[in-house]
Amino acid sequence: MPDMLRRVAASILATILLAMPLTTLARAQSTIQVESMEAAPAAQTAVSAEEAVDPKTLPHDLSPVGMFLGADYVVKSVIGGLAAASVATWAIFFMKSFELASVRRRWTGFRSRLARADTLDDALELAGRRRDAAARLVRAATDELELSRGLPASGIKERVAIRFDRIQAGAGREMGRGTGVLASVGSLSPFVGLFGTVWGIMNSFIGISQSNTTNLAIVAPGIAEALFATGVGLAAAIPAVLFYNVFARMISGNKAALADVAAEVLGLLSRDLDRSAQRGPLRIVAAAAE
Structure with a gap:
């Protein structure tokens, strides 16, 4: 068991x-x-x-040129307009820089020569055939002195000062010509670029909904093209604002140089009026009478 x-x-x-x-x-x-x-x-x-990914929609070139060519027509127009504004900004910068620097140099030199003059006749000879605002100040003073011969000196000075104000105001407008474009580009370009970005992102979301996929290879190109518009807008706006500020300072300096010329001419006018009061009516040279 x-x-x-x-x-x-x-x-x-x-x-x-x-x-x-x-x-x-x-x-x-x-x-x-x-x-x-x-x-x-x-x-x-x-x-x-x-x-579900369509090979035709995959990005082939994400360079700036490729993104521009692959963008929507609205985004292309925005980028093209901003590029044109950027070219205009740089063109204005080079032209106005040369112009304002040349004007400042001429007016400063003319003012230094006026400081050595004794009478308005000497100042008129220094002006010669010049047609800039500094020479117009001298001619305005001599013309008013010729027209006001025999009248009180206080009235002559007042009328000459009025002429000087108009000449200086016109010179300021001439120097500021073109800077308004810089102000417009600097203030509007970021908003125009933002409009292109918003439009491009809207198209990207529409493409996502139509393709029924959130594949990054499909989403990224449209968003990159949209953001490219904002980048171009900033690239156009930043130099425009910078150049506008530079020109504003240069124009202020030129106005000060022209005001110095006006002060020198007024000093010569006052001196001639005082001399004429002592020895009789002031005789203007034949060039001033002509």
Whole structure:
């Protein structure tokens, strides 16, 4: 009896030991099957997402020229207008820089020569055939003196000062010509570029909704083209504002130089009037009478 029990126990133990590897293998096989079933939808989704991307919509050139050529017509017009404004800004900068620097140099030199003159006749000779504002000041003083011969000196000075104010105001307008374009470009370019950006991003979102995908390769080019418009707007606005401020300072300096010329001419006029009061009516040279 004990021997029979031992045989039965040994056979049960052997059966258990043989069944354990088979159970482990079955569990591993079931786990692999479950994982493969879970991975299959993800793989199918990835394949479907790749199939949803149209190769024609993928970017080929994200350089500035490529983004401009690939942009919408509205964005192209915005970028083109801003580029033209930038070219005009630089053209005005080079022309006005040369013009204002030349004017400042002429007026400063003329004022230094006037400081050595004794009478309006000498100042008229220094003016010669010049047609700038400094020479017009001298001619205005001599013309008014000729027209007001025999009248009180106080009235002559007042009328000459009025003429000088008009000449200086006209010179200021001439020097400021073109700077209004810089002010307009500097103030409007960022908003025009922002309009192009908003329009481009709207088109990008429309393209996303039509393609039914959020693939970055499709979204990025449209957004880059839209932001390119803002970049061009800032590139046009920053130099325009800088140049406008530079020209404002240069024009102020030129106005001060012209005011110095006017002060020298008024000093010569006052001196001539005082001399004429002592020795009789002032005689104007033949060049002034002509």
